Amino acid sequence: MAAKDDLGRSGEARAVAHLGDRGYSILDRNWRCPAGEVDIVASHRGMLCVVEVKTRTSLRYGHPFEALDERKVGRLWRLAHAWIEAHPGLAVHSRVRLEAIGIVGADPRTGTLEHLVDLR
Template sequence: MAAKDDLGRVGEQRAAAYLSGLGYEVLDRNWRCPAGEVDIVAARGALLCVVEVKTRTSLRFGHPFEALDDKKVRRLWRLAHAWVEAHPEQAAHSRVRLEAIGIVGPDPRSGALEHLVDLR
């Protein structure tokens, strides 16, 4: 496995633990469909949150959130709707929201973590 893949996996583990600590229930991780992949799907009450995780060792190539352009956000919305359609048992979650977690640092277990709660 490439170092980049390890970095992303560890960053996603930290993000899931962070969300759990805030009271989110992590429902799914690395869910895939023909349209792509969702890093984390979590519930908080009636809210279903689709969370994109971006992990970087430094800001050398820009802040992690800079990768979340309009095209990526539209794709995340399509993936969110595909996840909901594939999981009708989760119908109790009446609203869907996109979120993002960015982690920057040489070790994602201790790097700076930022959480965008409502990605539009």
């Protein structure tokens, strides 16, 4: 297993804990379809939240949120709709929101965490 994969998994575990501490209910993790992968799908206050997690050991190659360009956000919207179609029983929410969690630090368990609640 590559170190990058371990870093990503550790960052996602921290993101799940962060969301849980804030009252989110995790519905799915690492959901895949032919169009790609959704890191986390959660429910929060009647909202279906699709959460992208970006973990970096440093800012050497830029802030994690810099990877969330217009093309990536469009892809996340398409994946959100694909998840809803694949899970009609779970997707009972009337609204969908994209979110992002960025973690920077040598150890994702203690690195700096930022949470963007409404990614457009």
